[in-house]
């Protein structure tokens with residue numbers, strides 16, 4: 001079981017697999033005023049940077065579930081590197097139905113809400129693992145400005161304009177699900193560059209090391225087209241943020 005190999009290639013050097021910078025993650029950790037010992041579940045935990053740094057900075061304990069074997073191995077390595085391997089554990093698997101045995105204070109899905117079939121479904125899934133009064137974290141894109149055409153939305157790698165909302169609409173839609181939005185930290189274009197532009201050097205180096213790989217043609221094509229596509233579309237039209245929610 002694994003995610004499509006292209007992501008394991010293009011994001012192999014990423015610690016954070018979304019437009020958040022290390023500073024954004026630290027800001028969010030501080031903003032949530034987390035008590036030491038708080039338990040955190042992270043569905044789609046990637047390379048584990050949120051759980052590992054929050055274990056290090058705030059004394060959380062946590063579990064991450066991720067379908068990428070490579071990212072899960074990197075998460076386990078990172079926990080050892082930060083000296084928190086006794087506080088966080090990482091499971092390689094599909095998180096689509098994952099509910100923790102013991103309920104947690106914070107249940108998160110950061111940039112992977114397809115896991116629960118969208119924002120509403122993912123909130124429902126996370127709620128099943130959450131203590132009463134706990135906090136849900138959702139990382140999700142929104143439109144910084146409305147794409148003028150469906151073609152522009154597709155060039156942002158959306159299926160259609162209706163995939164995402166403007167920020168006020170996204171916040172209102174969470175309210176309509178019966179949750180208070182109690183905090184948010186938003187990525188900016190610099191954070192998007194760290195996520196997207198970091199893939200280009202990774203692709204270039206991978207191509208030099210793997211010229212005969214069956215994926216080489218696809219990676220070459222992406223490296224050629226991505227800088228222009230990204231800067232004209234995603235960078236201009238897409239926002240991204242993490243939203244902290246508590247049931248009303």
Ligand code: SAH
Pocket residue numbers: 003015016017018043044045046047048049065066067068071093094095096109110111112115
């Ligand atoms: N939250 C992490 C990773 C976000 S990228 C971070 O912020 O860095 C999306 C992640 O979802 C990837 O790590 C990918 O491997 C994982 N993923 C995709 N489908 C999944 C599934 N069905 N179950 C668990 N993880 C999944």
